[in-house]
Amino acid sequence: MDPSKEPSKPNYESLYQEFESPLMRELRRDAYGEDIGQHSWVRASDLPRDAARLGISADDLLLDLGCGPCGPLTFLMKSIGCHGFGVDVSAAALSAGLARARSLGVEGRIKVQEANLDGQIPLDANSIDAAISLDVVLHLRDRLHAFLEVARVLKRGARLLFTDAGVVTGSISNEEVAARSMHGFSQFCAPGFNERAIEQAGFSILETENRTAALLENATGRLSARQKHVAELERLEGAGGLARYQDYLRSVIAMAERGALSRMMYLAELR
Numbered sequence: 001m002d003p004s005k006e007p008s009k010p011n012y013e014s015l016y017q018e019f020e021s022p023l024m025r026e027l028r029r030d031a032y033g034e035d036i037g038q039h040s041w042v043r044a045s046d047l048p049r050d051a052a053r054l055g056i057s058a059d060d061l062l063l064d065l066g067c068g069p070c071g072p073l074t075f076l077m078k079s080i081g082c083h084g085f086g087v088d089v090s091a092a093a094l095s096a097g098l099a100r101a102r103s104l105g106v107e108g109r110i111k112v113q114e115a116n117l118d119g120q121i122p123l124d125a126n127s128i129d130a131a132i133s134l135d136v137v138l139h140l141r142d143r144l145h146a147f148l149e150v151a152r153v154l155k156r157g158a159r160l161l162f163t164d165a166g167v168v169t170g171s172i173s174n175e176e177v178a179a180r181s182m183h184g185f186s187q188f189c190a191p192g193f194n195e196r197a198i199e200q201a202g203f204s205i206l207e208t209e210n211r212t213a214a215l216l217e218n219a220t221g222r223l224s225a226r227q228k229h230v231a232e233l234e235r236l237e238g239a240g241g242l243a244r245y246q247d248y249l250r251s252v253i254a255m256a257e258r259g260a261l262s263r264m265m266y267l268a269e270l271r
């Protein structure tokens with residue numbers, strides 16, 4: 001594989017191998033209040049309203065692009081009764097996701113598949129009732145290609161809800177860009193870029209919402225939870241890894257606080 005085409009697998013992979021360890025669970029509980037197994041800036045309280053936005057109901061098939069350990073997907077499956085299909089490039093994330101599905105009793109309604117969203121989505125055309133993609137698009141090399149793929153697999157009139165934590169709404173420095181990119185390939189974009197790409201892929205934008213507050217809440221919670229466990233984290237991540245992660249969170253917080261890098265939600269319907 002051309003190394004320039006490699007997705008952001010390595011950094012997330014090591015995080016996901018430890019995802020269900022007692023320490024990681026405690027950190028998530030401390031950081032988020034409600035740990036639904038998310039590895040993103042998702043706030044559990046946003047999900048029921050998002051489900052209503054998507055118009056999903058029991059028996060529908062919900063696709064999660066870049067599902068990670070399937071936290072938001074299994075939360076929605078459990079509360080709505082729908083079926084779920086999770087796609088991610090990380091095998092470790094997907095096995096954590098299947099374990100979570102079993103613990104919630106929804107394992108009979110979930111399928112997961114390892115796939116790179118820079119390529120084809122491993123699904124038939126016109127087979128999906130709704131799709132989500134939470135804090136993933138900034139890792140994709142060509143999001144128009146990904147949106148065209150989503151348009152191919154969704155049924156006509158179906159909805160896609162996605163969030164992008166990389167919308168540049170102020171000035172950001174090279175140091176901040178480097179710190180923010182610690183998970184691997186990351187692409188930051190101007191306001192309006194996602195709207196144009198999604199329209200070009202055949203969707204109509206129904207709603208956008210600034211969700212930087214949820215990111216700030218999660219990042220601040222994660223930073224202070226991690227600070228309480230520095231000794232254990234240093235053993236796990238090494239001194240350099242620990243410093244890099246704390247630096248990443250501080251940069252995320254600083255850019256969000258001054259309104260320089262925003263997290264946006266987009267709701268779109270396939271025309």
Ligand SMILES: C[S@@+](CC[C@H](N)C(=O)[O-])C[C@H]1O[C@@H](n2cnc3c(N)ncnc32)[C@H](O)[C@@H]1O
Nearest residue numbers: 007038039040066067068088089116117134139
């Ligand atoms: C911030 S995490 C979000 C995970 C999940 N959506 C959640 O809310 O918990 C981003 C996810 O995108 C996945 N990812 C990054 N690049 C990808 C690619 N090219 N194809 C598929 N998944 C990718 C990563 O493995 C990671 O699980």
